[in-house]
Amino acid sequence: MMMWITLYPNNLNEKRMKRLIIIASILIFGLQAFTSEPLDLNIFNRQVFSLNGKWNYIVDPYETGYYDYRYLPFDRNPNPWGGFFLDREQENKSQLIEYSFDKSPTLWVPGDWNSQDDRLLYYEGTIWYRKKFDYLVQNPGNRVFVHFGAVNYEADVYLNGKKLGKHIGGFTPFHYEITSLLKEKDNSLVVKVDNKRKREGVPTLNTDWWNYGGITRDVTVVEVPGTFISDYKIQLAKGSANRISGYVQLDGPDRAQKITVEIPGIKLKYEAGTDESGKAVFTIDTKNLKLWSPESPYLYGVKIACTADAVTEKIGFRSIETKDTDILLNGKPVFLRGICIHEENALRGGRAYSAEDARMLLNWAKELNCNYVRLAHYPHNEYMVRLADEMGILVWEEIPVYWTILWENEETLNNAKQQLTEIVQRDRNRASIIIWSMANETPVSEARNKFLKSLADHTRMLDNTRLISAALEVHGEKDNPNLRIVEDPFAEHVDIVNFNQYIGWYDGLPEKCDRIEWRIKYNKPVMISEFGAGALQGLHGDSLTRWTEEYQENLYKHTLPMLARIPQFRGVTPWILCDFRSPKRLLPNIQDGWNRKGVIAQNGTKKKAFFVLKNFYDEIERKWR
Numbered sequence: 001m002m003m004w005i006t007l008y009p010n011n012l013n014e015k016r017m018k019r020l021i022i023i024a025s026i027l028i029f030g031l032q033a034f035t036s037e038p039l040d041l042n043i044f045n046r047q048v049f050s051l052n053g054k055w056n057y058i059v060d061p062y063e064t065g066y067y068d069y070r071y072l073p074f075d076r077n078p079n080p081w082g083g084f085f086l087d088r089e090q091e092n093k094s095q096l097i098e099y100s101f102d103k104s105p106t107l108w109v110p111g112d113w114n115s116q117d118d119r120l121l122y123y124e125g126t127i128w129y130r131k132k133f134d135y136l137v138q139n140p141g142n143r144v145f146v147h148f149g150a151v152n153y154e155a156d157v158y159l160n161g162k163k164l165g166k167h168i169g170g171f172t173p174f175h176y177e178i179t180s181l182l183k184e185k186d187n188s189l190v191v192k193v194d195n196k197r198k199r200e201g202v203p204t205l206n207t208d209w210w211n212y213g214g215i216t217r218d219v220t221v222v223e224v225p226g227t228f229i230s231d232y233k234i235q236l237a238k239g240s241a242n243r244i245s246g247y248v249q250l251d252g253p254d255r256a257q258k259i260t261v262e263i264p265g266i267k268l269k270y271e272a273g274t275d276e277s278g279k280a281v282f283t284i285d286t287k288n289l290k291l292w293s294p295e296s297p298y299l300y301g302v303k304i305a306c307t308a309d310a311v312t313e314k315i316g317f318r319s320i321e322t323k324d325t326d327i328l329l330n331g332k333p334v335f336l337r338g339i340c341i342h343e344e345n346a347l348r349g350g351r352a353y354s355a356e357d358a359r360m361l362l363n364w365a366k367e368l369n370c371n372y373v374r375l376a377h378y379p380h381n382e383y384m385v386r387l388a389d390e391m392g393i394l395v396w397e398e399i400p401v402y403w404t405i406l407w408e409n410e411e412t413l414n415n416a417k418q419q420l421t422e423i424v425q426r427d428r429n430r431a432s433i434i435i436w437s438m439a440n441e442t443p444v445s446e447a448r449n450k451f452l453k454s455l456a457d458h459t460r461m462l463d464n465t466r467l468i469s470a471a472l473e474v475h476g477e478k479d480n481p482n483l484r485i486v487e488d489p490f491a492e493h494v495d496i497v498n499f500n501q502y503i504g505w506y507d508g509l510p511e512k513c514d515r516i517e518w519r520i521k522y523n524k525p526v527m528i529s530e531f532g533a534g535a536l537q538g539l540h541g542d543s544l545t546r547w548t549e550e551y552q553e554n555l556y557k558h559t560l561p562m563l564a565r566i567p568q569f570r571g572v573t574p575w576i577l578c579d580f581r582s583p584k585r586l587l588p589n590i591q592d593g594w595n596r597k598g599v600i601a602q603n604g605t606k607k608k609a610f611f612v613l614k615n616f617y618d619e620i621e622r623k624w625r
C-alpha cells in the first residue's frame with residue numbers, strides 16, 4: 001500500500017487523483033479494441049507455431065492480480081505494480097511480490113480447467129494463465145498475430161506486460177497483432193480468464209450445461225506477409241449450382257494489387273484487381289462442378305494468391321434453400337436426419353477440443369445414419385465443422401442466446417451480434433453449414449422478438465447463402481389437452497420453423513404422443529430441434545419406469561410417429577447424442593451431475609433408444625432416396 005500512497009502528489013487529494021487516473025486511463029486505453037479486427041488468419045491453412053501445451057496458472061478468486069486495493073484495475077493504472085500480467089519474479093530477498101507464475105502448477109491448453117483438477121470442477125471465477133515462448137520472425141516486414149480458438153468466457157490478454165485487448169464470449173475465435181511487442185527470447189503471454197456467469201452475458205446465468213472455464217481451444221502464433229490475404233468467401237451464389245460468387249480481401253499497406261483464384265480440379269483460373277480498400281468482389285460461372293452433398297462430400301482445392309501471399313483450402317460447393325415446405329439441397333428435397341451434440345467428450349468428462357474428439361462424436365452420428373447434426377448450444381470448435389465438411393454431415397450452428405437473455409440490454413445484443421459475426425467469419429466457406437440458429441427456447445415478448453429479428457437481419461447481411469432458424473417453443477390450448485400449437489412471431493423471420501418439445505417426459509407419459517394433434521400454420525419446412533427422455537445406461541425395468549433404458553426407448557417409439565404426422569415435417573434432432581455434465585441435474589445415483597438424455601452413455605455405451613432412432617433413420621433414408 002505504501003507504493004500506492006507515494007504516487008499522489010502533495011497538492012492532490014485521493015479522490016481527484018483517482019478521477020484523473022480514470023480519465024487518463026480511458027484516454028490511454030480507451031482506443032484499445034474490445035474485440036480483435038475482423039481478419040481471418042486461416043490457421044488451418046497456414047504454417048503456424050503452436051502455443052498448446054502446459055501453461056502455468058494461478059487461481060485468483062478475488063482478482064487480486066487485476067484490481068488494486070481500491071478496486072481499480074492495474075491495467076488501467078500508470079504504475080501497475082501489482083498486476084499479474086507483468087509476470088514478475090522476486091529479484092532480491094527484500095522485494096515484495098506476492099505471486100509467481102514460475103512456481104505455479106500447470107494446466108493443459110487447449111482444455112477446460114474443471115476436468116483437469118478436482119478442486120476446479122465447480123470453479124467459476126478468474127484464473128491467470130502464462131506461457132513463455134521464443135519466436136524468431138521468418139522475414140523482416142512480416143506481421144505476427146496470436147490467435148485463440150476460444151476462451152470461456154472473458155479473456156484479458158497481455159504480451160510482455162502490455163495489454164493486447166479483451167475478448168468477451170466463450171466459443172468464438174479472436175486474435176491480436178503482436179508484431180511490435182514480440183521478442184526473440186522469453187516472451188510472456190498472460191491471459192486472465194474469467195468464467196463467472198453474468199446476468200447480461202450470452203449465455204446468461206441459467207443454462208443446462210457445465211460452465212467449463214479456461215483456454216478451451218488451440219492457441220497459435222501466425223506469421224503473414226506485410227500485405228496478406230485476410231479474408232475470402234468462395235461459395236455458390238444463392239440458388240445457383242454453377243455460379244461462384246465471392247470476394248477476396250487483403251490487409252496491409254499495399255492493398256491495391258492483382259489476385260488470383262484457382263480451382264485446378266475444374267481448370268479454373270480467375271484474375272482480378274483489388275481496390276484501394278484491398279477488396280475484389282466477383283462472380284465466376286463454372287462448368288462441370290461436382291456438388292457437395294452428404295452422399296458425395298466432394299471438396300475442391302481452391303488456391304487464392306496475391307503478390308506476397310497464397311493460401312490453399314478445401315471448399316465444397318452446394319446450394320441450400322427452401323421452397324414452400326421443402327428444404328432443397330442442390331435443388332432436391334432433403335430430409336434432415338439429425339442429432340443434437342454438446343461440445344463435450346463424455347468419456348473424459350470435459351470440453352471436446354481436438355480432431356480426435358470431433359471424429360468420435362461425428363462417427364457416432366454417422367452410426368445413427370445421420371446426415372445432419374445440431375451443434376448445441378454455442379459454436380463448437382473448428383475441427384467439428386471441418387470434419388463435417390469431409391464426412392458429408394450437414395450442420396446447424398448456434399449462438400448461446402439461451403432461455404432468458406437480457407433482451408432490453410443493448411450490450412447484450414451487441415455481444416450476441418459479435419458472436420455471430422465471429423462465427424460466420426470463421427465458417428463462411430464450410431459447405432456443411434446450412435443453418436445459422438439465432439436462439440434456443442426463448443420466451444416470446446416484444447423485446448425478445450425485436451432482439452431476435454435484429455440478429456436475423458444481422459446474419460442475413462453477413463451471409464445470405466444459408467438458412468436462418470431458431471429452436472422455438474410449443475404451447476397448448478386450454479380446453480384441448482391434446483392440441484399442440486407452434487405460433488411465434490419470430491417464425492415469420494426464419495427459413496425453417498424448428499421447435500423443441502418434450503411430450504412423454506416433462507409433459508405426461510410416452511403414450512400421450514399417440515393422441516397429439518398439431519396446429520402449425522406456416523408454409524415452411526418444420527423440424528423438431530429437441531425431444532428426449534433421461535435414462536441411466538444399464539438401468540432396466542418396464543417402459544413406464546423413469547430413468548430406465550426401456551422408458552427412453554418407449555418414448556422414442558411414440559415420439560417419432562407423432563412427429564411424422566406433421567405435414568411439413570422435414571427433419572429432427574433428438575436431444576441428445578451423449579449424456580453430458582450439467583450442474584442442474586442433481587438426482588443421486590441417477591444423474592449425479594449429468595443430464596442423462598443421451599442415446600449414448602458417459603462410458604460410450606449405446607442405449608436402447610439409439611437403435612430405435614437408427615431404424616427410423618434407415619427407413620426415412622429409403623423413403624427419401
Ligand code: GCB
Nearest residue numbers: 208440441500530575595597
Ligand atoms: C431443453 C434445452 C436443453 C436441455 C433440455 C433438457 O429444452 O434446450 O438445453 O438440456 O431441454 O434436457 O431438459
